[in-house]
């Protein structure tokens with residue numbers, strides 16, 4: 001699938017955005033102050049082999065740009081010398097999708113459209129300053145599908161008014177619509193309206209623990225439906241870290257989430273084993289089972305003080321075993337309730 005290609009991103013920070021979403025400052029999130037010109041894009045593309053490469057326009061609302069500007073960018077990535085090698089993806093908002101821009105994107109070889117949906121709940125969308133209601137989301141996805149695009153949905157958690165249950169609802173909705181998703185816990189970036197709310201005590205961000213727990217539950221929903229989750233948390237970046245005022249920013253956020261699922265799998269397995277002395281884990285999964293700063297291991301040892309974690313070469317990927325009981329990852333996922341497990 002296209003998500004497996006290497007992505008060469010061009011950031012157009014907040015260009016084409018009709019609204020200033022309260023959490024957003026793409027200049028700080030992406031580290032790019034201004035958009036590249038089409039000439040700069042051509043020059044950069046000349047430096048790369050584009051084989052198995054996907055060119056992406058991120059950081060703004062591509063289809064919110066004027067048609068002229070969209071054309072200039074699309075032409076820059078459609079030069080005859082690169083046309084056969086490259087794929088293109090763009091990100092935009094669901095209220096900026098219509099027949100005209102679908103024809104335009106299709107005509108210039110765009111394969112993938114990522115929609116910054118963030119939430120399916122109207123109170124949350126309103127509080128975040130998104131400027132559209134949830135009823136535009138599904139028609140936008142359906143139209144993109146009619147044109148044959150692969151559709152990604154970006155979701156956020158921890159926005160004002162956004163409860164854990166609403167986020168789980170968002171995940172179920174997105175799982176019905178998307179080919180792949182990204183999940184971003186809300187972090188408070190300096191100089192945004194959300195930073196102002198936070199300073200005035202009107203917004204309380206998630207803790208890292210809350211964000212990890214929720215993202216893990218959402219991940220279960222997507223994995224059970226075999227929807228790829230291609231990003232968990234913002235890309236770690238030194239400048240971004242400096243701009244974060246509060247919230248669950250963690251450079252290894254994705255690792256924490258996958259590690260949480262591995263902990264849950266281990267707990268399910270250990271409940272099934274009669275007298276577990278050791279837990280066998282494929283070597284590649286050991287870092288997940290042991291956890292960031294060995295947190296999972298410490299937790300497991302609290303309940304099972306004699307337990308040893310042992311790397312194994314024979315178990316299938318994702319499986320765990322203890323006391324002769326094997327728990328395949330798929331079996332673990334299917335056995336979980338989505339809302340009230342563990």
Ligand code: SF4
Nearest residue numbers: 014017021024059060
């Ligand atoms: S979140 Fe997206 S739509 Fe909102 S201002 Fe940022 S780039 Fe624009």
